[in-house]
Amino acid sequence: MLRHLLKRLALTIPTFVALMFLTFVAIRLVPGDPVEVRVGERGISPERLAYFRHELGLDQPLWRQFIDYVMQLAHGDFGTSFVTNARVASEFLALFPATIELSLCAMLLAIAIGIPAGALAAVKRGSFYDQTLMTLSVTGFSMPIFWWGLLLIMFVAERWGLTPVSGRIDLIKYYFEPTTGFMVIDAALSGQKGAVLDALHHLVLPAIVLGTVPLAVVARMTRSAMLEVLHDDYVRTARAKGLSPLAVIGQHALRNALIPVVTVIGLSVGSLMAGAVLTETIFSWPGVGKWLIESIGRRDYPSLQGGVLLVSTVVILVNLGVDVLYGLINPRIRHGQ
């Protein structure tokens, strides 16, 4: 087990180095001198330009610049935004809870509906319910979520007035300093009446939009994993010894079917982050995804660079965690090599 862990950890290191290299190179390939881009329309004298280039280390050879960049990162310095002059890392940390809150709710939704729905489809294989669910699953899996979001806004929010159109909370009614960054928790801590409910109300549509693709995937995965174990010997044994169908399915079949499903859920963090970019843009959700898109619009390359690096780091670490957890759940790996 320890060896498995160390091996995985060792494999992650080159990925990190390559990631740093990628963001380093990408930012240098962006057209325009960073200093001139920063100065913008105002213009700058050649002497000042040379001075700033020296200050920023841009007159150094590239390999030197890369080492400096890595050293900066090692000190937790992910650059400074061109636009706000704030540290990229602190901007990221301030916005990231919003993205986590949204992603967690989307995933919870996908799990809470997807697993029972998929398991039931496997048990009632070939039924009308099964066919309907699989059709819905293909549709959900193929959904252009930016359109899905606009449709929901159009009908649920605008026409029927059931939910707010955008944002995380009604800022006119409620105001409190963020303590955790998670709006629902902060709302609860503030003690203002109705704040928690309002925050949840704002979460519904974005969570549905971001949760749609994972929901389709989870339902499908659960169904096929269930179909596989339903024919296994131990399920037959459980049936033969007279356990109730619910016990057979719930305790014996589903438990084993869930191993691959849990892995898929864990490894979908990357696609959740990709989906969050679109979802946050549609709902004006002040998270990391919306921030990245805005950084491009403002030509704020340090934010883009640092943001991509940080988002990817999170994804790599979560995937690593899932891998290790998978080793813990799956006895074949736990006791194996």
Added chain:
Amino acid sequence: MTAMAPSASNTVAASLDASGDDAGLSAATPWRDFWSAFKENRGALIGLAAVLAIALVAIFANVLAPHSPYEQFRDAVKAPPVWADGGSWHFILGTDGLGRDMLSRLIHGARVSLFIGVAVMSVSFVLGIAIGLAAAFFGDVADVLISRVMDLIMAVPSLVLAILVVAVLGPSLTNTIVAVTIVYLPRYVRLVRAQAMAELTKEYVTAARVVGVGTLRLMFVTVLPNCLAPLIVQAALGVSDAILEAAGLGFLGLGAQPPLAEWGTMLADAREFIRSNPWLVTLPGLAILITVVSINLAGDGLRDALDPKMRKS
């Protein structure tokens, strides 16, 4: 994954044949085997029919579109579709904010989207085979290097990586294709590499080596045909992923640029009319959804028909 025929001169058909073990039917015609398995799947047939229809629309866009997708009818801006109040047969699906005919733009959009999908798929297919086989055959340094680069690409969330690429290259149709290809390349490379590595342990490869078959011939003529079945499935499903990703980029303003009729870009343009002219938002999205669902249905059918394990169940 698929059963492999131990022959050095395989064709795609032969590898399909090896996986097609529908006993009783004639094994002589692998394509018939494949088709008989495929056509049992109603969803796959519907998907295939829809894909063909959309492809025809894309090919004959110039003939089918009632108007030019760029012509602005200034006296008919935001005309409603024919079924709504005030709609007319002149603009069957209405016009957009600049008075351009929606139906014509949607028809030409099919061309753009399918072009992106097929271009990404073809480039990834060829590069995936070349890089994947190189990793499998040349081993050691090449393999480690290739695998790590692919790990890296997979570690960055797809859309985030595409955004980074577009930020560097600038938004355009070509760069959309480049960005989406980079994002999806690892899937092809990994698949080819894993398949080829599994094949390399088999006896027919050893036999071919013993007879003195050269490395290039071994790679492309002996081993590659036996890796193709899952790769074809990946390619089919890859088209729909590419279309979705490109539409997402277009929606964010980072893909194809106006006035090109691209479905994602059209959606982004229509956002401001979400309250007043809902069909401007509904139609392009529906076009994306129908296209992607059709390709996925057909792709799923393809996978089930090529994979004997799925076929039995």
